[in-house]
Amino acid sequence: MSDRERDEHSGTETTGHEWDGIKELDNPLPRWWLWIFYGSIVVAIVYWVLMPAWPGLNGYTPGVLKQSDRADLVRDLAALQAQRGQGETLLMSASLDQIEANPDLQAHALAVGQSVFGDNCATCHGAGGGGAKGYPNLRDDVWLWGGSLAEIEHTIRVGVRAAHPETRTSQMPAFGRDGMLDAGQVSDLTEYVVALSGREADVAAVGRARQLYADNCAACHTPTGVGDRTLGAPNLTDREWLYGSDRDSIRTQIHNGRNGVMPTWEGRFSPAVIKALAVYVHVNAGGGEASSVAGETATP
Structure with missing residues (x-):
């Protein structure tokens, strides 16, 4: 017969632990909880057998199934690279105008351009290319360096006031700061x-x-x-x-005389990706070639 104390209210044995007058009852765990616990142990043992699990001095146990996430990743990357390689070949073999004139090729270029724009350009120009103060809006028909496909591609390739030897460059003087004007x-x-x-x-x-x-x-x-x-x-x-x-x-x-900088993307992107990005920007701007110099007004 158990000599452990029983709680006078519930009649359940206590564990002997007491804190501030509160005694811990020795209630059994629910049966459903125990079955889940035992089942988890069984699943873990099966997993150890089937899958890589145990580390060792020379690697790890490969498991019966020889599963390798690293090998899967290498295979998936190779397949993706092969798919992209086909797309890049098509883009490189076509002119910018031909890309926009071919619906399938344009769709591929837009998909590539959207991905590249979101990862590299949206930080300054905004997710939709709408720009912000100090960062040009790429969705209108106002272009500082020209809005044709060729001009957009050139700007992306060489940048503005960037390190590229052919970079687009201009300079707005600081007339007041440098004392040229009072x-x-x-x-x-x-x-x-x-x-x-x-x-x-x-x-x-x-x-x-x-x-x-x-x-x-x-x-x-x-x-x-x-x-x-x-x-x-x-x-x-x-x-x-x-x-x-x-x-x-x-x-x-x-x-x-603030002068913004746009990085050169040549060397970071392949020529095919630069083409795709130029098509993406051009199409999302409406495909127009209007520039910031269109129109005249009377001199004040």
Whole structure:
């Protein structure tokens, strides 16, 4: 007969443990729980026999089934590489225009381009290519360096102000920071740019800045302000502004001369992937070739 204490309320034996007047009852585990526990042990033993499980000095036990996740991964990667290789061959053998004209080839290029864009370009240009302040919108028809397929591919390949020897490059001077213009002249020039975009501006300031613009800005942005995509000079007459269209943003740009950088992707991506990315960007922008220099406006 058990000599262990029984709880006076439930009649169940205790384990002998007590804490702050609370005694631990020696209740048996539920039968269903025990069967699951024993079943888990059986499954574990079967797994040890069938699958790689036990580490050793020279590797591990391979198991009866000889299963290897590493071998599966190598095989899957080889199959994926073979599939991609076929796609790259097709892309490399076709021109950019031929890729867009062939529905099957275009679909393949778009699939590749979307994946590459999401992993490498969306951080700056946004998941949908809509851009942000300081990062160009790739979904409109305004292009700083041109929006044709060939021009987009070239920009992706060489970058902007990047390390590539053929990189696209331009420089907006820091007129205020470097002392080329004083604060009053920067403010007058701000009003002149506002007027170029068709908005109301200080007439007196615009008059004072006319010669300033001709001497310092017209060489790149042209006398009428429509820009020059061969130089990467933005159009100042439209409503598209990379760094903002309010007076403070324009004044800051004239004063500091911000110049963004886009990396060169040549050497990181294969030529076929660059083609696919160019097609993806071009198609998602509507396939147009309008640029930031289209149209003219009267000089203020």
